[in-house]
Amino acid sequence: MTARPAPDPSVVPSWTVGDITVHRVDEILLPPATGAWLLPGATPDVVAGQDWLRPDFADDRGVLRLASQSFALTVAGRRILVDTGIGNGKKRAAPAWHDLDTDYLRRLTAAGFSPDSVDLVILTHLHTDHVGWNTRRLEGAWVPTFPAARYLTARAEREFWAGHAMDEAREQMFRDSVLPVEEAGLLDLVDVPGDGLEVVPGVRLVPTPGHTPGHLAVELSSRGRRALITGDCIHHPVQLAHPGIGACVDIDPERSEATRRELLRSLADTDTLLLGTHFAPPTAGRVLTHEGTYRLLPAPAGRR
Numbered sequence: 001m002t003a004r005p006a007p008d009p010s011v012v013p014s015w016t017v018g019d020i021t022v023h024r025v026d027e028i029l030l031p032p033a034t035g036a037w038l039l040p041g042a043t044p045d046v047v048a049g050q051d052w053l054r055p056d057f058a059d060d061r062g063v064l065r066l067a068s069q070s071f072a073l074t075v076a077g078r079r080i081l082v083d084t085g086i087g088n089g090k091k092r093a094a095p096a097w098h099d100l101d102t103d104y105l106r107r108l109t110a111a112g113f114s115p116d117s118v119d120l121v122i123l124t125h126l127h128t129d130h131v132g133w134n135t136r137r138l139e140g141a142w143v144p145t146f147p148a149a150r151y152l153t154a155r156a157e158r159e160f161w162a163g164h165a166m167d168e169a170r171e172q173m174f175r176d177s178v179l180p181v182e183e184a185g186l187l188d189l190v191d192v193p194g195d196g197l198e199v200v201p202g203v204r205l206v207p208t209p210g211h212t213p214g215h216l217a218v219e220l221s222s223r224g225r226r227a228l229i230t231g232d233c234i235h236h237p238v239q240l241a242h243p244g245i246g247a248c249v250d251i252d253p254e255r256s257e258a259t260r261r262e263l264l265r266s267l268a269d270t271d272t273l274l275l276g277t278h279f280a281p282p283t284a285g286r287v288l289t290h291e292g293t294y295r296l297l298p299a300p301a302g303r304r
Contacts, residue, residue: 013301018222035064065280087132124231155189157214210256
């Protein structure tokens with residue numbers, strides 16, 4: 001497989017949604033083995049049946065390409081970050097996530113979002129690769145990376161994990177990336193009704209349960225334009241063609257599939273821009289009906 005270069009920290013890809021500019025903040029490209037582990041139903045034969053996945057989302061051997069990234073935007077004067085990736089210097093069971101040393105904060109600052117300037121951090125769910133930069137190491141302690149921000153997630157998400165028997169790896173993640181934010185009084189839990197919740201004008205939390213019970217997608221709207229940030233309700237574009245392919249870490253696989261199918265039906269053949277939290281570059285696109293299911297028509301980012 002031809003390796004792709006790591007993202008250039010000086011390049012900040014972005015998309016325009018009405019008056020909103022959405023910046024992709026790159027963390028890392030995930031190792032080639034990630035796809036086979038995460039989406040076991042996406043076999044090389046299944047991937048090979050979708051020519052449109054190559055070369056951006058899969059290689060010529062049917063190996064999926066995935067990434068870890070966040071999205072940063074300014075709406076109504078609020079500087080917002082959606083998900084915070086894996087984080088640096090953290091003890092993790094997955095070798096590819098363990099003790100990272102990336103340029104994530106440099107990229108975030110290059111996008112115009114220095115850590116002290118962020119007002120709101122939206123966490124789609126409380127998985128390790130979505131909360132890691134909630135905190136950073138300072139004088140031997142894990143402290144909030146965004147000290148002026150409110151961190152927001154669904155009440156259903158936090159309550160689920162509070163009552164769930166966690167293994168040591170997940171308890172470690174909560175100790176270094178969730179509890180310090182709670183102890184600083186910065187975590188807000190919100191009740192999200194079935195039709196969603198607007199938290200800032202033009203920013204709506206959309207309940208997309210299944211991957212986790214309180215999982216959220218984030219809808220952006222401005223001047224008649226719309227975008228949706230997936231979180232993990234869709235991990236990879238192959239799931240557009242095969243919505244029944246779920247992730248090995250889905251808490252409720254049947255509900256996850258039902259959520260994904262309903263979401264794709266609502267997006268198909270509309271002008272809504274889909275932004276995948278784990279989609280490899282070009283990352284974004286529009287959902288088209290295709291051969292009885294769907295495909296992604298890529299919408300390449302601009303640069304700054």
